[in-house]
Amino acid sequence: MSESQRGLLHCAIVLAVFCLAIGARAGEDAGNLLSDGGFESGKLDGWKGNGEVSSDEAHSGSKSVRLTGGSITAELKTEPGATYKVLAWVKIASSEGADWGGMRLQATDTKSLAHSDWLNVGSQGKEWCKVALGFKAVSAKTTLNVGFFGGPKKMVAYFDDLRAFRRDGENRPPQIQPRLTPTASDRLPASQSFDLQGDDPDGAIRRVFWDFGDGQRAFEAAGQRRVGLPGKFTATVTAIDDDGAMTRATVAWSAADAQLPQVGVRTPAAAESTVAAPLVKLEGTCTGAIQKVLLSSDREQCIPATGTKAWKAEVRLARSGQDLKVAGRDSARPRRHALARGRGPLHGRGGSYS
Numbered sequence: 001m002s003e004s005q006r007g008l009l010h011c012a013i014v015l016a017v018f019c020l021a022i023g024a025r026a027g028e029d030a031g032n033l034l035s036d037g038g039f040e041s042g043k044l045d046g047w048k049g050n051g052e053v054s055s056d057e058a059h060s061g062s063k064s065v066r067l068t069g070g071s072i073t074a075e076l077k078t079e080p081g082a083t084y085k086v087l088a089w090v091k092i093a094s095s096e097g098a099d100w101g102g103m104r105l106q107a108t109d110t111k112s113l114a115h116s117d118w119l120n121v122g123s124q125g126k127e128w129c130k131v132a133l134g135f136k137a138v139s140a141k142t143t144l145n146v147g148f149f150g151g152p153k154k155m156v157a158y159f160d161d162l163r164a165f166r167r168d169g170e171n172r173p174p175q176i177q178p179r180l181t182p183t184a185s186d187r188l189p190a191s192q193s194f195d196l197q198g199d200d201p202d203g204a205i206r207r208v209f210w211d212f213g214d215g216q217r218a219f220e221a222a223g224q225r226r227v228g229l230p231g232k233f234t235a236t237v238t239a240i241d242d243d244g245a246m247t248r249a250t251v252a253w254s255a256a257d258a259q260l261p262q263v264g265v266r267t268p269a270a271a272e273s274t275v276a277a278p279l280v281k282l283e284g285t286c287t288g289a290i291q292k293v294l295l296s297s298d299r300e301q302c303i304p305a306t307g308t309k310a311w312k313a314e315v316r317l318a319r320s321g322q323d324l325k326v327a328g329r330d331s332a333r334p335r336r337h338a339l340a341r342g343r344g345p346l347h348g349r350g351g352s353y354s
């Protein structure tokens, strides 16, 4: 798609918000210091506290633990000075009240060693999300606390696939597979969905950032957006895990619409020119229902051209290089502009323009 169409501007609308912690559990470290982190035994083996094993929800298998405002604890055998990681999947079923607190993971010895962020509907949504907690042990026994902590807020949440393991070796970055659907549109505006499958093998994906390449961005792993800009683009998605490791992936996509007006510049023929005189004559053509053609520069000049389908204009250049843009105003959709870039900078040379 030519540069002439790059000015068709539209609002970015992200319709859906999904949980940042996503994907399957493939690739996680083997081993689990918890005796039954998946609660598949149907009992709270190795756990104490106020929770009930439930078949209502399960991240994997058929069971999870349901916590209604309470919490459960498990004792971990730990080595003083060693670093550990706890991974858990949580699904928040309900939340009432706006006071402080929420669900969380916490590692304690005689005092708190580390805890996760509050896990609330606002931060996690109501889908299964993966949460990671890292801590350094100070004695041979560390208590893992899973559940609600805070004020009189009422929360119900399910936890599943809890795993605690000793961290050895380097942190591994997230493994991700981004997807855009569709990757090619032939009519604008178009709808495009984006999503990210993947996981962090030894932690959890904490942040996702999409840069679609057309000026739109999203901080959600998945969603729906409107595409209004024609061209060939590369979307870049960045995933960051709980230890700060980053993975990037790209998806090429394109959009076109033969009905859209186009603006072309015929003279000067080259995208970048050096001229001897300050006054430059430009000529070009437009397709579609263009009502008005305007030239603007990075020196805050704005000059109307004469004609539309075949337009002409004269621009007085400043002393050094500058960018000129040609915009055709579409009469059918007057809020849109077709822009032609790349016919500058035009460098004055000779006389007072050396």
Ligand SMILES: [Ca+2]
Pocket: 171, 172, 173, 174, 200, 201, 202, 203, 204, 241, 242, 243, 245
């Ligand atoms: Ca990691």
